[in-house]
Amino acid sequence: MAATLSSPKHDIAIIGAGPGGSSAAYFLTKQGYNVLLLDKAEFPRHKTCGDGLTPRALDILSEMGLLEDVHREGFRIDGIHLFAPRQQHLHMPIPQKENLPNYLVTIPRFKLDQLIFERAIQAGAIFKGKTNIHNIEKTARGILISGKHNQQNIEIEARMGIIATGANLKLLKNTRIIKRQPTMIMAARQYLDGVSGLSRNVAAYFDGIPLPGYGWVFPISDTMANIGVGYWPHGIARHWKPKNANQVFNDFIAQETVREMLKNAIALEPVKGFPIRMDFPTAATFGQGCLLVGEAAGLVNPLTGEGIDFALESGRLAAEHIQGMFRRGDFSSDDFVAYNALLRRHFQRLFVMLARIRKLYINPLLISRFIESAQNIPDLQLMLANIILGHEDAAAGVAPKTIRQVLLGK
Amino acid sequence: MASYSEAMQMLELTSRTFYLPIVKLPAGLRDAVAAGYLCLRAIDEIEDHATLDGQVKAVLLHGISRILQAQTSVERFAHAEFAQLFSEYRDELPEVTLRIGEWACYAPTFIAPRVWEATATMSDRMAQWAVDNWRVDNQSDLDRYTYGVAGAVGLLLCDIWAWFEKVQIHRTHAIQFGRGLQTVNILRNRVDDLARGVDYFPDGWSFEQMFTYARENLDGFSSYAKTLPLTTFMHFVEIPRSLAYATLEALERGEEKLSRQAVLNIVGAFEQG
Numbered sequence: 001m002a003a004t005l006s007s008p009k010h011d012i013a014i015i016g017a018g019p020g021g022s023s024a025a026y027f028l029t030k031q032g033y034n035v036l037l038l039d040k041a042e043f044p045r046h047k048t049c050g051d052g053l054t055p056r057a058l059d060i061l062s063e064m065g066l067l068e069d070v071h072r073e074g075f076r077i078d079g080i081h082l083f084a085p086r087q088q089h090l091h092m093p094i095p096q097k098e099n100l101p102n103y104l105v106t107i108p109r110f111k112l113d114q115l116i117f118e119r120a121i122q123a124g125a126i127f128k129g130k131t132n133i134h135n136i137e138k139t140a141r142g143i144l145i146s147g148k149h150n151q152q153n154i155e156i157e158a159r160m161g162i163i164a165t166g167a168n169l170k171l172l173k174n175t176r177i178i179k180r181q182p183t184m185i186m187a188a189r190q191y192l193d194g195v196s197g198l199s200r201n202v203a204a205y206f207d208g209i210p211l212p213g214y215g216w217v218f219p220i221s222d223t224m225a226n227i228g229v230g231y232w233p234h235g236i237a238r239h240w241k242p243k244n245a246n247q248v249f250n251d252f253i254a255q256e257t258v259r260e261m262l263k264n265a266i267a268l269e270p271v272k273g274f275p276i277r278m279d280f281p282t283a284a285t286f287g288q289g290c291l292l293v294g295e296a297a298g299l300v301n302p303l304t305g306e307g308i309d310f311a312l313e314s315g316r317l318a319a320e321h322i323q324g325m326f327r328r329g330d331f332s333s334d335d336f337v338a339y340n341a342l343l344r345r346h347f348q349r350l351f352v353m354l355a356r357i358r359k360l361y362i363n364p365l366l367i368s369r370f371i372e373s374a375q376n377i378p379d380l381q382l383m384l385a386n387i388i389l390g391h392e393d394a395a396a397g398v399a400p401k402t403i404r405q406v407l408l409g410k
Numbered sequence: 411m412a413s414y415s416e417a418m419q420m421l422e423l424t425s426r427t428f429y430l431p432i433v434k435l436p437a438g439l440r441d442a443v444a445a446g447y448l449c450l451r452a453i454d455e456i457e458d459h460a461t462l463d464g465q466v467k468a469v470l471l472h473g474i475s476r477i478l479q480a481q482t483s484v485e486r487f488a489h490a491e492f493a494q495l496f497s498e499y500r501d502e503l504p505e506v507t508l509r510i511g512e513w514a515c516y517a518p519t520f521i522a523p524r525v526w527e528a529t530a531t532m533s534d535r536m537a538q539w540a541v542d543n544w545r546v547d548n549q550s551d552l553d554r555y556t557y558g559v560a561g562a563v564g565l566l567l568c569d570i571w572a573w574f575e576k577v578q579i580h581r582t583h584a585i586q587f588g589r590g591l592q593t594v595n596i597l598r599n600r601v602d603d604l605a606r607g608v609d610y611f612p613d614g615w616s617f618e619q620m621f622t623y624a625r626e627n628l629d630g631f632s633s634y635a636k637t638l639p640l641t642t643f644m645h646f647v648e649i650p651r652s653l654a655y656a657t658l659e660a661l662e663r664g665e666e667k668l669s670r671q672a673v674l675n676i677v678g679a680f681e682q683g
């Protein structure tokens with residue numbers, strides 16, 4: 001490494017300026033840390049996603065002072081429609097949960113990510129775009145980051161790092177933080193305008209789609225929608241043998257109910273496919289003097305594919321943990337292990353439960369039963385809503401009694 | 411415990427010379443140095459207090475030292491003992507002194523005991539100087555005074571840098587730096603000190619001898635510092651070092667102190683650098 005005796009110029013270097021990286025940057029700069037935010041793109045930039053913000057995500061955005069902006073730029077959603085394979089249909093309002101908002105907001109990631117990013121920059125984070133990071137090494141005084149900025153080789157020193165590179169595995173593999181290819185969800189989405197029948201509700205379809213998986217219609221205005229599909233390329237879905245996510249998408253919009261909505265619609269762009277990680281329960285969460293946040297740590301809801309909330313929450317957790325590390329001042333490996341424990345305490349139970357629900361219920365046999373039962377059992381409906389929204393104590397609902405209720409179609 | 415913004419606010423309030431160099435340090439290093447500065451400033455305010463008498467100063471300074479020596483960790487820090495010690499003098503002591511426990515705990519826990527040690531030791535020495543009415547008879551007394559209240563700060567900084575930056579700074583030269591800065595302060599405050607009956611000049615010493623003493627120490631440090639690669643340490647000492655030299659030159663020209671404009675120029679050059 002460069003033979004200077006100078007201290008790392010930055011306290012924390014953050015690789016990836018999406019919601020996870022930018023929220024961590026915001027919370028750290030607010031506490032007086034010198035933060036360098038790196039991204040392969042310049043902002044604003046597009047990001048393929050379902051564009052939905054859960055009450056938990058809105059809560060953190062509110063803490064960041066972004067709620068008004070999100071309301072202005074986004075589209076408020078008050079309920080959820082679920083459509084089961086055998087025509088069963090369920091409508092649920094967004095339940096009130098403690099002090100969280102009782103609504104969702106859809107907002108294109110092009111806008112949302114820019115808002116969060118700008119907030120980090122306003123707070124004092126330094127940004128370097130068009131920067132591809134190839135490697136990170138731990139050194140005696142921190143980390144040495146190497147990569148390319150505008151085709152030029154660069155080296156950056158920092159006391160420590162945060163990796164927030166989303167589903168892109170290149171850096172995590174180069175640094176040997178992850179060694180195996182994690183299982184990924186396949187997804188595809190498209191923005192369409194002139195969609196008929198949109199309301200202040202999001203819709204999830206378990207019909208005409210490989211299970212486990214679902215198709216979605218998320219309105220982003222009175223006439224525009226983010227329409228997409230996500231499915232797990234294992235389990236029963238495997239037997240569908242879809243060639244790719246675009247094909248699954250085309251099958252989804254060809255089914256009658258969706259086709260009807262789209263008869264006057266125009267696509268605003270081609271269909272975009274994207275993989276999603278959701279392997280948090282077994283994923284690495286640190287390495288090479290860096291903490292991992294968001295999707296880079298596999299933190300995407302393994303039932304719904306929602307990742308923005310977990311990116312924001314883990315960004316804030318990482319920021320708080322780093323503050324503690326600087327407060328203690330020993331930067332030992334114990335501190336990194338403790339971060340892993342912190343994430344496990346926060347998310348492990350929820351993720352394991354959500355994955356279990358996916359395996360148990362999101363199949364042609366039970367999903368219809370489940371939705372049908374929920375029409376008549378308010379508790380089950382509430383539980384279902386809580387599960388979909390990723391609320392932590394949703395697990396309480398999956399009691400053997402409930403399963404019996406569903407199986408017997410009470 | 412004080413928050414980052416509280417500590418930096420107090421720092422800005424209490425030091426024109428060190429505020430900028432400290433806030434520009436990397437986090438962690440910054441917090442240790444800020445904590446050290448504020449703790450030492452807290453006891454300095456007692457030593458220099460205009461109305462408290464020497465015996466009271468000694469009681470307070472020894473008291474601070476005893477409290478610090480008895481601490482076992484940041485988590486179990488006995489904040490209440492400071493409140494008790496200061497209770498009779500709350501109205502006379504400045505905020506930076508009253509909150510010394512908060513500054514002591516603002517240091518990262520890994521290095522905090524080193525900050526406490528420096529503060530406790532200096533506090534005891536200051537108490538002795540207060541009881542002796544700062545009597546300086548010969549050069550040995552001057553060496554002892556400039557070491558006790560400033561040279562030792564150099565040693566503290568060496569240890570903080572070794573902890574955070576994994577670099578070793580020469581202890582002898584770090585002490586010279588402290589002694590040099592303190593002597594410049596003595597020269598600048600000469601009139602005020604004499605007015606309150608304190609004379610830091612060894613018997614028979616002229617201004618020229620004091621100037622020489624200051625320069626020898628500052629130069630000893632500076633010529634060593636030139637051999638260091640550009641480090642956070644060099645960056646950190648740049649403002650106080652430049653201000654010290656500029657003050658010496660102003661005093662030698664017969665000015666009372668360095669002009670405000672000259673201070674702003676030096677600080678401004680650093681800010682842009």
